[in-house]
Amino acid sequence: MRKNVIAGNWKMNKVLSEAEQFVEETKTRIPGEEKAESIVCAPFPFLPGLVEKAKGSDLKVAAQNMHFEDNGAFTGEVSPVMLKDLGVTHVVLGHSERREYFAETDETVNKKAHAAFNHNLTPIICVGETLEQRENNETMNHIESQVKQALSGLTEEQVKASIIAYEPIWAIGTGKTATSEQANEVCAHIRNVVKQFSSEEAGEAIRLQYGGSVKPANVDELLSQSDIDGALVGGASLEADSFVQLAEAGAK
Ligand SMILES: O=C(CO)COP(=O)(O)O
Numbered sequence: 664m665r666k667n668v669i670a671g672n673w674k675m676n677k678v679l680s681e682a683e684q685f686v687e688e689t690k691t692r693i694p695g696e697e698k699a700e701s702i703v704c705a706p707f708p709f710l711p712g713l714v715e716k717a718k719g720s721d722l723k724v725a726a727q728n729m730h731f732e733d734n735g736a737f738t739g740e741v742s743p744v745m746l747k748d749l750g751v752t753h754v755v756l757g758h759s760e761r762r763e764y765f766a767e768t769d770e771t772v773n774k775k776a777h778a779a780f781n782h783n784l785t786p787i788i789c790v791g792e793t794l795e796q797r798e799n800n801e802t803m804n805h806i807e808s809q810v811k812q813a814l815s816g817l818t819e820e821q822v823k824a825s826i827i828a829y830e831p832i833w834a835i836g837t838g839k840t841a842t843s844e845q846a847n848e849v850c851a852h853i854r855n856v857v858k859q860f861s862s863e864e865a866g867e868a869i870r871l872q873y874g875g876s877v878k879p880a881n882v883d884e885l886l887s888q889s890d891i892d893g894a895l896v897g898g899a900s901l902e903a904d905s906f907v908q909l910a911e912a913g914a915k
Contacts, residue, residue, distance in 0.1 A: 664872050667886060667913035668826055668893035670702040671900025672727065672755060672874075683716050688903040690720035694914035700893075701910040703900070704755050704787075707741050714750040725787065726754035728761055731774035733782075741783040741907075743775075753785045755798060757813065759832045769812035772785025776813055777815040780821045787826045787872070787895065788813045790853070794833035800829075806849055807856050814860065822861040823868035827853055828895040836897060840885075846873040846889035854890050879908040886912055 677685070690764070693701040704725040705713055713724045730740040732838055746754060756779070757772035765850040772788060779786040791881050792802040814822055829849050841849075850871040858866030873885050874895035885891055892912060899905045 664870070665784075665892045666699060668700040668870055668872060669910045670704055670725065670753070670828075670872065670893070670895050671707065671909070672704040672758070672897050673893055673901060674727070674760070674897060675706060676901055677706070677709070679709055682706075683712050683746040685714040685903050685906075686713050686904055689907055689910075690717055690722045692907045693721055693910040695829060696721040699913035701906075701908065702787075703827075703906075703912070704753070707879040709747050710751055712901050718750075723749070723752045724835055725755060726751050727755045727758065728765075729754050729756075729775060730769065731777070731778040733778075735835050743778045743784055747782045747784060751784065753787055753826075754779050755787045755789065756827075757809075758789045759791050759830060759835065764792070769809060772813045773815050776817060776821075776825070776834060780817065780824075785824060785826060787828055789828045789874070789895070790829050791875075792834075797831065797833065802849065803852050806853060808855050810853055811860055814857070814877065817861075819862050819865050822865040826870045826872060826893070828872040829853060829873045830874035830895060836876070838876050840876040840881055841873070843881075843884045843888050843891075846885055847890050849888035850888070877904055877909070879912070882909050882912040883915070887913070 702723045702725050733744045756775045761767040790806045805896040851893045854866045870893045872893040877894040877896045878899040
């Protein structure tokens with residue numbers, strides 16, 4: 664039985680006081696970790712403060728990106744060693760916004776996935792197709808290629824522990840949610856790809872989130888699907904009440 668994982672991706676929003684207030688307001692209201700995992704993916708400057716505030720609660724704190732090297736001459740970058748040292752548990756890798764605006768590639772996502780596991784961080788690996796790819800019936804091939812490249816060289820245990828977020832680019836921030844059938848169809852495909860690529864057990868164990876205009880009003884329907892094990896939520900994760908509702912849906 665896979666445990667749902669609900670992650671709020673704040674992207675480039677909030678200031679520190681707002682971020683800390685959010686954690687204060689949510690940390691005692693989210694479901695216990697044994698029922699569902701609840702994560703906030705916050706901008707780098709907030710991470711130490713949020714880890715401190717979330718201590719002793721079931722709320723986990725994630726970064727939205729990182730470099731794949733441990734340290735070195737990479738001005739402006741943040742390493743997995745730094746994140747681990749702060750008490751961060753998860754890291755979002757390969758979000759479509761990073762692929763589009765910051766030259767993230769399947770190759771760097773794969774290097775980062777290895778680096779995450781080398782430092783005991785759980786990667787939330789994002790994949791997804793453009794509207795053009797969907798209209799040209801390229802979705803399944805594109806997703807398969809992204810998944811295989813991201814997971815390349817990981818051990819079976821690491822694949823089992825990974826989280827993949829299926830985020831169709833046309834559904835991000837647009838208010839257009841994929842139908843639960845569309846989302847589940849792609850997640851089922853990802854699971855099959857993982858089964859063939861790694862093992863039957865790894866395919867059964869890996870958790871798959873859907874992301875793209877998820878909100879309290881549509882989360883139940885999405886989570887009721889057989890191959891969807893959580894949500895990666897942008898806009899609707901910014902308000903404490905809305906995040907708590909999403910986290911509660913994960914525990915149903
Ligand atoms: O990109 C997303 C989460 O990573 C989805 O964003 P929205 O929920 O705002 O559509």
